[in-house]
Amino acid sequence: MQRTVSLKLVNPQVHEFRQTMMTFRNACQYISRYIQQGAPVNRGRLHRRYYRSLREQFHLPSQMAQSVIRVVVGVYRSLKSTQQLKSIPTFRRPQAQFQYNRDWSFSNGFVSVRTVKARRRLQFIAGKYQQQKYLDDPEWMCRGARLVERKGCFYLHITVEKETPPLSKPATPIGIDRGIRALAVARAPETEPLIIRGGLLVSYRSSMLRLRRRLQAKGTRSARRLLRHLRHREKRFVLDFCRCAAKLVLCYAQRFNRPILVFEDLIGIRGRVRTRSRKNRRMLHSWPFHVLKQIIISKSEELALPVTTVDPAYTSQRCPTCGTTSKRHRRRNNYRCQRCKYQNNADVVAATNIARLWLNDVHRIEPGVPSTTQTYRIQ
Ligand SMILES: [Zn+2]
Known part of the structure; x- marks a missing residue:
């Protein structure tokens, strides 16, 4: 590295x-x-x-x-x-x-x-x-x-x-769901999830956007200089926010036995997050999904934690308990299974499914059926 x-x-x-x-x-x-x-x-x-x-x-x-x-x-x-x-x-x-x-x-x-x-x-x-x-x-x-x-x-x-230390053989998947309401949700199946809210970042960026608009309308030389300055400041703020979030995610992951960080493909996020207003769309397209992932990857490299990516299909729709998949299970931030009435935060459900996908892949278990052979230990 x-x-x-x-x-x-x-x-x-x-x-x-x-x-x-x-x-x-x-x-x-x-x-x-x-x-x-x-x-x-x-x-x-x-x-x-x-x-x-x-x-x-x-x-x-x-x-x-x-x-x-x-x-x-x-x-x-x-x-x-x-x-x-x-x-x-x-x-x-x-x-x-x-x-x-x-x-x-x-x-x-x-x-x-x-x-x-x-x-x-x-x-x-x-x-x-x-x-x-x-x-x-x-x-x-x-x-x-x-x-x-x-x-x-x-x-x-x-x-x-420095030579990258040899990676530990993974045992516990930590599903990481990235979004806007929650910048990141990390969860090892059947444990307390870690939720990092994105609200502060959203409000900071909205206020910066309003300020930029005003300055752009002004158009003077000093306004342009200030704009440049603000762009750098915003970038530093976002980076710092992501660094702190990454640190929390890695602290969380290290509590488990031989963790592996599991991400979903970035392409999935853009398609999955439903956006109605123009304002939300803009927020989505400038959201630091990629930056956050890169920071987590570089930090996990130093800790010798393996990282992988899974196909994001249905991660936000599948029920972690009964395995049925339906769009109707999810209503905004709430997830409620129509069949077995399982209920949880939608982002937590997505993180759980991401972790499960890795388990399914490794242990060749039918999708949706929770693993029974796997034991989860909190150190
Ligand atoms: Zn269900």
């Missing part, structure tokens, strides 16, 4: 660092242009053809010229793998990338970076949590680094890597 740690550089050589980032960016564009004209996306062949001209035209140190080729090839390869062949990569933002122990390294509490002119040793500031968790722990190995400038400050974003 990989994480990124941001180091703020103290007293950098501003002009030299800017020059390094600009030169690196220009060199990337130079190589990219040749690829668009038909040069092969291959490190060795690009190196043979353009290494010399990179060094002569851009006065790049040897390592940096190699990094340029590696970065450009990487960008093209990743575009190809995600099937976005038509989009042409542009290297607009000035930034430089380094390789560990070649053009950047740590030495005696300093960070050492190779610029276009010289090797520079600098003091740096790291977050306390990042310092303790990643930099002081020898199990996390340093990899590449990226030099960026933000608001006149220079940062080195370093990548650290």
Whole structure:
């Protein structure tokens, strides 16, 4: 697994660092242009053809010229793998990338970076949590680094890597249902569910939306600046909210014996949540379903908890007790089985069904029939 740690550089050589980032960016564009004209996306062949001209035209140190080729090839390869062949990569933002122990390294509490002119040793500031968790722990190995400038400050974003611990063999499924009324509901079958309400997020976003509307109507320069600022603030708020929710979900999961986190496919959510008003639709489409899942996955990776996804068909309609499936069982947030009169919160029912789906899959039990062989222990 990989994480990124941001180091703020103290007293950098501003002009030299800017020059390094600009030169690196220009060199990337130079190589990219040749690829668009038909040069092969291959490190060795690009190196043979353009290494010399990179060094002569851009006065790049040897390592940096190699990094340029590696970065450009990487960008093209990743575009190809995600099937976005038509989009042409542009290297607009000035930034430089380094390789560990070649053009950047740590030495005696300093960070050492190779610029276009010289090797520079600098003091740096790291977050306390990042310092303790990643930099002081020898199990996390340093990899590449990226030099960026933000608001006149220079940062080195370093990548650290650690071997993912072996996953435990799963025994208890924790069904996770994501929604709007409840941001997340987690439940291991036949236990108390964890419900994280989304109301605070809904009201925060609605008030932000109203504020944005007013500012957009105003249209002045300062209003636009404030809008940009608010967009960032809202993003941070949502991220923080999701991080807290993820933490709660993982705490809940860890109470059980060898848990596995079970999600339903994202496609299911959009189709399932019935929306009537335009306002609700907008809320649904900007809702952080994906962000929440990603945060939970990255946290569970560190805890060595397995994660899986199941087909979401009927998760909100099937009765967990008698197994019948009907749309009429559900009325908004209430679930009431028409046949056996089982009653519960609709999101809790969905989470239960998601967990069950995993059990069914593993133990080959007929869908809807609760497992009798499985025992659930709360530690
Ligand atoms: Zn029923």
